[in-house]
Amino acid sequence: SKATVSVLYCTMNKATCTGCGKDAPTMQCPQCRELGLPPAYFCAQDCFKKSWGTHKKEHKKAPEASIPTMSAEQMLLFDFRGDLRPGKITPMRKVPKTIPRPDYADHPQGHSLSEQKDTSQKAVRIRGEDLVGLKKVCKLAREVLDIACAAVKPGITGDEIDKIVHDACVARESYPSPLNYFGFPKSVCTSINEIICHGIPDSRPLEEGDIVNIDVTLFHGGFHGDLNETVFVGKPSAESKKLVIAAYECLWEGINSVKPGAFYRNVGTTIDIRAKQDNLSVVKTYCGHGIHKLFHTAPNVPHYAKNKAVGVMETGHAFTIEPMINVGEYGDVLWPDNWTSSTTDGKRSAQFEETLYVVDDGVEVLTMRENPKPHFARQLDEWGVPYEIKVGPGGSDPRWQ
Secondary structure, eight states: OTTOOEEOOOOOTTOBOTTTOOBSOOEEOHHHHHHTOOOOEESSHHHHHHHHHHHGGGGGSOOOOOEESSOHHHHHHSOOOSSOOOOEEOOOOOOOTTSOOOTTTTSTTOOOHHHHHOOOOSOOOOOHHHHHHHHHHHHHHHHHHHHHHHTOOTTOBHHHHHHHHHHHHHHTTOEETTTTGGGOOSSSEEEETTEEEOOOOOSOBOOTTOEEEEEEEEEETTEEEEEEEEEESSSOOHHHHHHHHHHHHHHHHHHHTOOTTOBTHHHHHHHHHHHHHTTOEEOSSOOEEEOSSSSSEEEEEOOSTTOOOOOBOOTTOEEEEOOEEESSOSOEEEOTTSSOEEESSSOOEEEOBEEEEEETTEEEETTOOSSOOOHHHHHHHHHTOOOOOOSSSOTTOGGGO
């Protein structure tokens, strides 16, 4: 309750009571600690109660980004391949207990026991009410990603984008799927410039000329919906524009290959052909995945040619395609935070993702917005920057114009 405090024996000699200013306080406000705010100490329960009316206003303040994701030694010794360096992060944001959550949300290490029990390599067919649930969460995920992409501008931090995504998820009575998944500390992934994927949103402000991928996944009604887009931070360089357009077209080359009877391994072939047209490379470490009640499950969908993916697409299968396209080498290197994946040469990487559903005559893109034009194209329109997209959902569709 509001009047409940945790009793601590303060070892900080300089600490004083927030209420009356006396030395050697013994109590700490539990809500400040839970919200990641600077500690507030009190000398006694009565002092805490008397100060509550004023002190509770502090709880509305945003927590400070004060948690490092790498140690000082790691920062010194790690061989960063590009210019990006990690900032600091805020504590994990809270999701109201009234919102249903996946099994890993409250696991100490973020392990999904249901995923561990899922040993089948064969995709399941989604039908009936399950399909209704999957479509609903994909629609909600699209709404959240659109909100996040619209907020991108020079000066905004990854942590601020994380809060926008987190609050938008909660407003839709949804759990942000990345939060605590194998211990991931945030509600969204923000991958900047040379970061391929799984970037941790932190205190670094986005800078003019950056590119950033925002990867959103929601859990709602027992199902996950997953998608991402790469957008520009201010007007892009010619190289960044070329990369982002190519990555987008690689996604759609993959999507256009989806139909019943198609081999999963052939998705990568079509993507690889498009990437090589612009002398770009395709990351091999990460792949698309099955998705429904589990965040990650069969099938695996590699994005590169000559892969050994097993299985044939069938009506009712649901999965993601999410190619990561690099300007330089296809390799990747993991930062010591055990999440952030960087290109090996420090050159830029871009990615797009949609959740797909195989239908009798092809594919339905469950996460597509009503107007399918991607955010980066809208940005280029706004800035009057010419471009051409040859592969995508548009064609003669008037919504694309």
